[in-house]
Amino acid sequence: MSRFWSETTRNITPYVPGEQPRDKIRIKLNTNENPYPPSPGVLACLRELANEDLRLYPDPDSRELCETVADYYGLSAEQVFPGNGSDEVLAFLFQTFFGPDDLIAFPDVTYSFYPVYARLYGIPYREIPVREDFSIDFSGYPGEAKGILFANPNAPTGLYIPPAEIEALLRARPDTLIVVDEAYVDFGNQSVVPLVKKYDNLLVVQTLSKSRALAGMRIGLAMGHPELIEGLNRIKNSFNSYTMDRLAQAAAICAFRDDAYYREINGRIIRERERFKETLRGMGIPCTDSKSNFVFASLPGLKGPDALRLLREQGILVRNFAGNPRIADWLRITIGTKEDMDRVVEAVKKIMER
Numbered sequence: 001m002s003r004f005w006s007e008t009t010r011n012i013t014p015y016v017p018g019e020q021p022r023d024k025i026r027i028k029l030n031t032n033e034n035p036y037p038p039s040p041g042v043l044a045c046l047r048e049l050a051n052e053d054l055r056l057y058p059d060p061d062s063r064e065l066c067e068t069v070a071d072y073y074g075l076s077a078e079q080v081f082p083g084n085g086s087d088e089v090l091a092f093l094f095q096t097f098f099g100p101d102d103l104i105a106f107p108d109v110t111y112s113f114y115p116v117y118a119r120l121y122g123i124p125y126r127e128i129p130v131r132e133d134f135s136i137d138f139s140g141y142p143g144e145a146k147g148i149l150f151a152n153p154n155a156p157t158g159l160y161i162p163p164a165e166i167e168a169l170l171r172a173r174p175d176t177l178i179v180v181d182e183a184y185v186d187f188g189n190q191s192v193v194p195l196v197k198k199y200d201n202l203l204v205v206q207t208l209s210k211s212r213a214l215a216g217m218r219i220g221l222a223m224g225h226p227e228l229i230e231g232l233n234r235i236k237n238s239f240n241s242y243t244m245d246r247l248a249q250a251a252a253i254c255a256f257r258d259d260a261y262y263r264e265i266n267g268r269i270i271r272e273r274e275r276f277k278e279t280l281r282g283m284g285i286p287c288t289d290s291k292s293n294f295v296f297a298s299l300p301g302l303k304g305p306d307a308l309r310l311l312r313e314q315g316i317l318v319r320n321f322a323g324n325p326r327i328a329d330w331l332r333i334t335i336g337t338k339e340d341m342d343r344v345v346e347a348v349k350k351i352m353e354r
């Protein structure tokens with residue numbers, strides 16, 4: 001603590017990202033990274049672009065990237081906003097749409113960065129309990145909320161809400177901004193991006209970190225009505241004109257062009273996820289019906305932090321959210337390769353038999 005810290009700096013509780021270990025962890029399944037590399041096309045394009053042009057500033061509007069994403073989803077470029085990771089996109093949207101007199105609401109079990117941003121930007125928020133089975137119950141959301149945020153599939157439960165239910169919410173609450181964080185949508189789910197053309201109260205956030213194997217590159221997206229996107233650009237251009245560097249813009253464009261590659265690797269992850277869930281259930285281990293690239297499970301008779309430690313002792317790193325009492329005894333286990341998951345199953349067996 002320095003005497004120069006502002007009141008905000010003194011009072012904020014920062015988000016704590018999953019550990020990036022330097023020790024002997026053999027299997028890293030704690031931050032939902034893709035176990036497969038970016039597409040050969042993305043890597044070739046990055047190698048080609050690591051040249052003297054890096055002395056030049058990038059396109060501040062990421063125009064070609066916006067057009068590529070727009071083509072992919074059947075939108076216009078004015079409906080796309082890229083950012084330096086979807087965390088940055090989320091930070092911008094909190095500042096763009098909400099202030100100290102607005103109320104926002106999100107589930108009590110969801111991406112734990114939302115309350116951090118709400119506190120950082122001084123936005124009043126309410127955390128609405130999910131049901132006992134962790135599903136989101138929209139009927140409990142306050143009528144006066146100006147914004148509702150949730151991840152779909154949700155994190156860290158992996159539970160998925162089909163587009164029809166989200167469309168009903170958009171219709172029922174035309175004056176509430178509905179933010180759907182689709183970080184895990186590509187793992188076998190249907191996106192609500194097409195609804196952007198029909199509803200001006202929908203903002204969809206996506207990331208290239210998980211399904212496009214580019215966590216190290218930092219690329220996120222928001223898609224919504226052109227006036228929502230214009231608002232995001234007003235805030236972004238008041239903060240940093242060049243959030244997207246040349247390499248990030250190019251990598252993102254190539255990633256959207258290499259769709260076949262990503263469908264293939266994510267197909268493998270989906271199959272492994274289903275197999276892993278079934279194996280755990282067969283061992284009597286409760287787990288949610290995750291539609292994401294992780295499984296959410298609770299080892300019977302073990303506190304979450306203890307289960308985490310026992311796996312770590314066997315060289316396997318997973319994630320536990322001990323700070324949230326509703327999920328303190330649950331583990332979020334990223335789906336890795338088949339070999340990774342076989343070793344997790346062996347490690348869990350050992351723990352259950354000890």
Ligand SMILES: *Cc1c(COP(=O)(O)O)cnc(C)c1O
Pocket residue numbers: 032084085086087088111151155181183206207208209215218219220
């Ligand atoms: C991983 C994740 C993010 C952040 O993604 P980045 O693009 O890497 O910043 C945002 N929301 C959810 C729900 C996530 O799981």
